[in-house]
Amino acid sequence: MAMFPIASNVEGDMAIMVVMVDDEGTMDEVAKACAYHSVGRRVAPRPDKILRVRRSSTGEVYPRDMRLKEAGLLPTECVDLIFSDA
Amino acid sequence: MATETLRNNRVGPILRAGDVAKAAVQAIERDNPGKAIHIDDRTAYIRVECDDECLLTRASMELALGRPFEMREIEISLGSFSGNIDTSPECIRFYFNKHV
Amino acid sequence: MTSLKQDEYYDLIRGVNWTPKYVPEEEIFPEEMSGSRGIPMAQWEAFDEPYKVTYGDYVQTQREKDAGVYSVKAGLERANYVKTADPGWVSTLQAHYGALAVAEYAAATAEARMARFSKAPGNRVVATFGMLDEMRHGQLQLFFSHEHTRLSRQWDWAHKALYTNEWAAIAARHMFDDMMFTRDAISTAIMLTFAFETGFTNMQFLGLSADAAEAGDHTFSNLISSIQTDESRHAQQGGAILKVMVDNGKIDDAQHMIDVIFWRTWKLFSVLTGPIMDYYTPLEHRKQSFKEFMEEWIIGQFVRQLDDLGLKKPWYWDTFVADLDQAHHAIHVGVWFYRPTVWWNPAAGASPEERAWLEQKYPGWNTTFGRTWDVITDNIVRGRLNMTLPETLPLLCNMSNVPIVGTPGDKWNTKDYPLVYEGRLYHFGSPIDRWCFEQEPERYKGHMNFIDRVLAGLVQPPDMAGALAYMGLAPGEMGEDAHDYAWAAAYQRKAAE
Numbered sequence: 001m002a003m004f005p006i007a008s009n010v011e012g013d014m015a016i017m018v019v020m021v022d023d024e025g026t027m028d029e030v031a032k033a034c035a036y037h038s039v040g041r042r043v044a045p046r047p048d049k050i051l052r053v054r055r056s057s058t059g060e061v062y063p064r065d066m067r068l069k070e071a072g073l074l075p076t077e078c079v080d081l082i083f084s085d086a
Numbered sequence: 087m088a089t090e091t092l093r094n095n096r097v098g099p100i101l102r103a104g105d106v107a108k109a110a111v112q113a114i115e116r117d118n119p120g121k122a123i124h125i126d127d128r129t130a131y132i133r134v135e136c137d138d139e140c141l142l143t144r145a146s147m148e149l150a151l152g153r154p155f156e157m158r159e160i161e162i163s164l165g166s167f168s169g170n171i172d173t174s175p176e177c178i179r180f181y182f183n184k185h186v
Numbered sequence: 187m188t189s190l191k192q193d194e195y196y197d198l199i200r201g202v203n204w205t206p207k208y209v210p211e212e213e214i215f216p217e218e219m220s221g222s223r224g225i226p227m228a229q230w231e232a233f234d235e236p237y238k239v240t241y242g243d244y245v246q247t248q249r250e251k252d253a254g255v256y257s258v259k260a261g262l263e264r265a266n267y268v269k270t271a272d273p274g275w276v277s278t279l280q281a282h283y284g285a286l287a288v289a290e291y292a293a294a295t296a297e298a299r300m301a302r303f304s305k306a307p308g309n310r311v312v313a314t315f316g317m318l319d320e321m322r323h324g325q326l327q328l329f330f331s332h333e334h335t336r337l338s339r340q341w342d343w344a345h346k347a348l349y350t351n352e353w354a355a356i357a358a359r360h361m362f363d364d365m366m367f368t369r370d371a372i373s374t375a376i377m378l379t380f381a382f383e384t385g386f387t388n389m390q391f392l393g394l395s396a397d398a399a400e401a402g403d404h405t406f407s408n409l410i411s412s413i414q415t416d417e418s419r420h421a422q423q424g425g426a427i428l429k430v431m432v433d434n435g436k437i438d439d440a441q442h443m444i445d446v447i448f449w450r451t452w453k454l455f456s457v458l459t460g461p462i463m464d465y466y467t468p469l470e471h472r473k474q475s476f477k478e479f480m481e482e483w484i485i486g487q488f489v490r491q492l493d494d495l496g497l498k499k500p501w502y503w504d505t506f507v508a509d510l511d512q513a514h515h516a517i518h519v520g521v522w523f524y525r526p527t528v529w530w531n532p533a534a535g536a537s538p539e540e541r542a543w544l545e546q547k548y549p550g551w552n553t554t555f556g557r558t559w560d561v562i563t564d565n566i567v568r569g570r571l572n573m574t575l576p577e578t579l580p581l582l583c584n585m586s587n588v589p590i591v592g593t594p595g596d597k598w599n600t601k602d603y604p605l606v607y608e609g610r611l612y613h614f615g616s617p618i619d620r621w622c623f624e625q626e627p628e629r630y631k632g633h634m635n636f637i638d639r640v641l642a643g644l645v646q647p648p649d650m651a652g653a654l655a656y657m658g659l660a661p662g663e664m665g666e667d668a669h670d671y672a673w674a675a676a677y678q679r680k681a682a683e
């Protein structure tokens with residue numbers, strides 16, 4: 001495993017957080033790590049929704065079980081975390 | 087507020103509050119006869135403006151202050167101004183080149 | 187000896203120029219320092235400073251100005267205003283002094299460059315006065331803040347801030363270095379004296395003086411408005427230089443410089459002036475909102491001046507106007523949330539009455555920025571202070587060096603504007619910040635913002651504690667909530683019911 005920096009842009013937040021995540025982790029795990037720094041701090045929790053990871057530059061929404069290292073992101077590249085139904 | 091609504095032709099000094107500012111209001115009324123003088127008092131500073139051109143003479147300042155006044159003294163109170171400026175020992179002129 | 191009349195004297199010195207015989211002109215006025223852009227010497231001699239001052243007048247007037255501000259200070263010293271002032275106002279003072287006092291000396295250097303290297307003789311004369319003005323500003327502001335150092339270590343930052351690697355200090359330094367230390371004389375005249383001083387300094391030195399007078403801080407009000415009287419005079423160099431450029435077919439060059447520096451300046455003031463006017467200044471003392479001051483000084487006065495000189499509003503004007511409802515509110519949340527990383531105590535400014543004022547001045551505030559403050563307030567009410575503090579760092583803009591922000595809540599639009607340049611990924615807070623970079627990548631590409639430094643291993647350990655140490659912030663200097671969360675009391679009472 002390696003810790004990998006991403007820029008986390010959580011839906012509803014006014015800033016983007018630099019978050020270190022395990023590149024072996026799945027997108028659901030990435031979302032959890034990102035949520036930790038925004039949801040409940042500056043963004044209200046939405047228990048009925050799940051957070052999906054979207055590549056900011058292309059709008060591509062990653063599969064929930066995809067591993068971060070498979071996404072081919074550049075270090076510090078920005079991803080949006082979008083509250084979704086599934 | 088849209089940029090357009092803030093577009094006007096007002097020019098004049100923006101003076102730090104005090105005796106010189108009060109005198110300048112009187113002087114500007116005297117030096118710009120027939121013109122509407124717009125005054126915005128923001129406690130610490132006061133905007134005194136009229137359209138297109140605003141004159142302020144040393145003679146009127148002396149009259150309003152009741153004491154000798156050198157034109158350079160206005161600088162102590164002149165926090166800012168709108169429009170362009172032209173200075174001389176007898177008169178300061180604020181103006182725009184273009185009317186909009 | 188008879189002395190010349192002021193206007194005769196002025197015409198004489200304005201024309202004092204000579205043709206060098208022993209060294210070529212380009213050695214006396216190297217292009218990289220002079221920036222004459224191919225406009226010949228004779229054309230620069232047409233420079234006509236409209237705000238005419240002789241040296242004798244200058245000295246006398248400045249002496250009288252100083253007598254004024256020092257006597258107000260002395261007269262009010264016993265009243266000890268700062269000791270009893272609202273903590274939000276104290277933070278305003280500390281942020282102001284730390285960001286600006288030492289930067290005045292940088293401005294003195296910039297004026298000195300014009301005084302030495304401008305090809306316009308009249309410019310060299312007035313820039314000499316400008317240089318002396320800026321030394322006065324540095325000295326006054328360091329002296330006036332110094333007496334408070336006995337009150338808390340944060341006051342030490344009036345002098346110290348710009349010598350540290352605190353993130354806001356890095357941001358201010360990057361902007362000031364760009365504008366004041368690294369430009370030729372002509373660019374300096376346009377970017378510093380025209381764009382920055384004719385426009386934005388009015389916000390901080392007159393707009394804020396109105397709030398200061400309302401707050402009863404007459405010492406500070408009088409000090410900064412007196413400083414601005416110097417600014418209004420030496421700012422006139424910019425217009426006179428612009429005129430020479432316009433007359434010699436360089437209007438596009440001038441417009442381009444204004445477009446770059448206007449945006450950079452806006453970003454800096456949205457961090458410095460925005461939060462103090464709309465959040466730190468006690469509600470009852472707010473003369474106008476930050477946006478209203480911007481409308482008065484920038485959208486009204488400065489833009490009309492551009493128009494009169496034959497220049498245009500910057501190309502990104504609509505984005506700029508929209509940003510007046512966004513940038514400083516977002517930055518304020520960021521500064522408050524990251525309060526240990528600044529040298530002042532941010533005032534939240536989010537009590538029910540203050541929120542009502544914000545909603546009135548900025549319709550829609552409640553469903554955007556208000557949503558963020560709802561979450562923060564709820565955490566305070568429930569005693570979860572740890573959730574009102576950061577555990578990681580925000581992404582910073584590689585141009586403004588401040589957090590990349592947007593509108594939160596119902597109108598969420600936060601977005602990163604990236605650029606890969608020579609293999610390095612840069613981040614920007616807006617397309618305009620990115621455009622500024624693209625205009626001159628060689629100038630900007632080497633700089634590392636705080637996040638770049640963390641990722642390069644310069645900040646150890648790479649966490650909040652390491653970051654605070656790197657920024658030079660010790661306990662007693664790190665910011666805390668200015669009012670110790672008293673603003674949340676009304677919400678606490680409501681929750682208890």
Ligand SMILES: [Fe+2]
Binds near residue numbers: 290319320417
């Ligand atoms: Fe200054």
Ligand SMILES: [Fe+2]
Binds near residue numbers: 293420
């Ligand atoms: Fe200045």
